Amino acid sequence: LYGDMLALAEVGTLNGDEATATEYRDRAAALREAVDTYLWDDERAFFYDVVDWENPDHERLRDRLDVGFVPWKFGLASPEHAVALDQLLDPQGFAAPYGPTVTERRSPDFWRSADQGCCKWDGPSWPFSTS
Structure with a gap:
C-alpha cells in the first residue's frame, strides 16, 4: 500500500x-508512521504482523x-531497524539451508501444519513471500 x-x-x-x-x-x-508505531516492537527488535483470524484486537x-x-x-x-536483519542469519531465526523460512525456526508453530496436509506456509518456504 505504501508503494x-x-x-x-x-x-499526480x-x-x-x-x-x-x-x-x-x-x-x-502517515502509513510509514503507522508501520513504525504499530508493527515495530522495540523490545523484540522486529516488525511484527498483526493480521490473524484469531487476533481480533490486532495485537x-x-x-x-x-x-x-x-x-x-x-x-x-x-x-535503527537494521538489528532485525540479524534474524536472517540466525539458525533459530530465518536462516535455513535453502533460503529464509517463513516462520522463525524457534517458533512452536514452525511447521506445525506439516502433518495436517496443509499448504505448509509456516515452514521452510512459501514462494509467494520468500522469492
Whole structure:
C-alpha cells in the first residue's frame, strides 16, 4: 500500500496534478508512521504482523514472520531497524539451508501444519513471500 501511494503521488506529479501528488505523499507518510508505531516492537527488535483470524484486537503476533522484512522492500525501515536483519542469519531465526523460512525456526508453530496436509506456509518456504 505504501508503494502504491508513492506511485500515485508520482503519477499526480507527472500529470501536473500537485493536489493529488501531495495527498498521496501525505497518506504514504502517515502509513510509514503507522508501520513504525504499530508493527515495530522495540523490545523484540522486529516488525511484527498483526493480521490473524484469531487476533481480533490486532495485537502484535507472538512470532516473527518473513513479512517483517517487507518494510525494507519499500524503504519503510530506518537504520535503527537494521538489528532485525540479524534474524536472517540466525539458525533459530530465518536462516535455513535453502533460503529464509517463513516462520522463525524457534517458533512452536514452525511447521506445525506439516502433518495436517496443509499448504505448509509456516515452514521452510512459501514462494509467494520468500522469492
